[in-house]
Amino acid sequence: MANLNGVPISELLKHYTFDPNSFERISHRKTPPVLEIVDPDPTWPDSYDLFASRITTALGPSGTNSLLSVSHVGSTSVPSLPAKAIIDIDVVVHDVGDESSYVSALESQNFQFLLREKWHGHRFFVAEEPMSVHVHVWGPQCAEAERHRVFRDYLRGNAADREEYAR
Numbered sequence: 001m002a003n004l005n006g007v008p009i010s011e012l013l014k015h016y017t018f019d020p021n022s023f024e025r026i027s028h029r030k031t032p033p034v035l036e037i038v039d040p041d042p043t044w045p046d047s048y049d050l051f052a053s054r055i056t057t058a059l060g061p062s063g064t065n066s067l068l069s070v071s072h073v074g075s076t077s078v079p080s081l082p083a084k085a086i087i088d089i090d091v092v093v094h095d096v097g098d099e100s101s102y103v104s105a106l107e108s109q110n111f112q113f114l115l116r117e118k119w120h121g122h123r124f125f126v127a128e129e130p131m132s133v134h135v136h137v138w139g140p141q142c143a144e145a146e147r148h149r150v151f152r153d154y155l156r157g158n159a160a161d162r163e164e165y166a167r
Helices: 009-013 044-059 103-107 143-157 159-166
Strands: 023-025 067-073 086-093 112-117 123-127 132-138
Touching: 009 143, 044 067, 044 086, 044 103, 044 132, 067 143, 086 143, 103 112, 132 143, 143 159
Parallel strands: 086 132
Antiparallel strands: 023 112, 067 086, 112 123, 123 132
């Protein structure tokens, strides 16, 4: 069976239908996010680096303890792409179900745990300072995390499609 980074292609192409009963709300945001598309900001990579540093401080370097990888994804990870001013970060851990290995550590770095979803074992955290960030925690070989990476890399490498996406 064909796969991409250990994820079966069939899983990458599978349609997802949202089920409002498939998640558990852990807490509510302290402040609502600003959902406005803004011009590209050259400081977004630096903001990602700051948050990634907080994550690795909490969980240890990639490949150690529970942390496998930390990646800048979403529109702010694509140079010259207008986006919501919210940094999206995918964090892949050895076992997303072992919340004791990462939840309190992320909370100690001021990431607020908002949602626990059945969908791909997704865990969702936010932080607001110095800017908004969404942290998506996944297990290894997660199709959704791989989709995020593939889409980011595609937009980075295809200017015409990046411009079309921005419309």
